[in-house]
Amino acid sequence: MTEPVISSISPFFIVADMASTLSFYRDRLGFAVTFQEPAPNDFFAIVRRDGAMIMVKDVGVVPLPNYKREPAARWDAYLHVPDPDALAAEFASRDVEFPEPLKDTHDGLRGFKLKDADGYVLFFGRPR
Numbered sequence: 001m002t003e004p005v006i007s008s009i010s011p012f013f014i015v016a017d018m019a020s021t022l023s024f025y026r027d028r029l030g031f032a033v034t035f036q037e038p039a040p041n042d043f044f045a046i047v048r049r050d051g052a053m054i055m056v057k058d059v060g061v062v063p064l065p066n067y068k069r070e071p072a073a074r075w076d077a078y079l080h081v082p083d084p085d086a087l088a089a090e091f092a093s094r095d096v097e098f099p100e101p102l103k104d105t106h107d108g109l110r111g112f113k114l115k116d117a118d119g120y121v122l123f124f125g126r127p128r
Contacts, residue, residue, distance in 0.1 A: 007051070008051050008052070008053065010046075010052075010053040010054060010055055011054055011055070011076065011077045012054075012055040012056075012057070013054060013055070013056050013057075013063065013076070013116075013118065013120050014056075014057055014058075014059055014061060014063050014064070014118075015056045015057065015058050015063055015117070015118045016058065016062065016063055016118055017058065017117070018036075018042055018043065018045060018056070018058045020117045021045075021056050021058075021116070021117050021118060022036070022045055022047065022056075023117070024116055024117040025047040025054070025116070026047065027094070028091070028094050028095070028096050029049065029091065029094075029096070030049055030090070030094075031047040031048060031049040031052075031054070032047065032048055032049065033045060033046070033047055034046050034047065034048045034053075043057055043058045043059065044056070044057045044058075045057075052079050054077070063118040063119060063120065065115075065118070065119040065120045065121060066120075066121065067119075067121055068119070074113075074121065074123075075113065075121045075122065075123045076120040076121050076122065077120065077121075077122050077123070078122075078123050078125070079122060079123065079124045079125075080125070080126060081111065081124045081125055081126055082126060084102060084110055084111040084112060084124055084125045084126060085102060085110075087124055088102040088112050088124075091114070096114060097114065098112055098113075098114055099113065099114065099115065100112065100113060104128055105125075108127055108128055109123075109125045109126065109127060109128065110125055110126060110127075110128050111123055111124050111125015111126065112124055112125065
């Protein structure tokens, strides 16, 4: 008997402005908007790129990324990427800003992080 498989996980982010959030993921990171609640109640949406899916919702509160919490955590989501170098080059061609360059981290990963429109920190990488 084979073991059951969990094939993905999808973070759920509270956002401040749905239009700017969707624009960032679609136009800067190449995600597709696969669902958006119809107007006038367009407070929930799903963006997807390959196996990565992120759910976003505007509930009228200020987003609270993990780095702003006490104690802080460095990321809000880890996205496994087989070739982080190629993805960083793609994002750079779309003028995405990187707070730190692509690098090998102290904990055995290769990748890069960036902040989305609401300040959530996404790490794109893989084990070295």
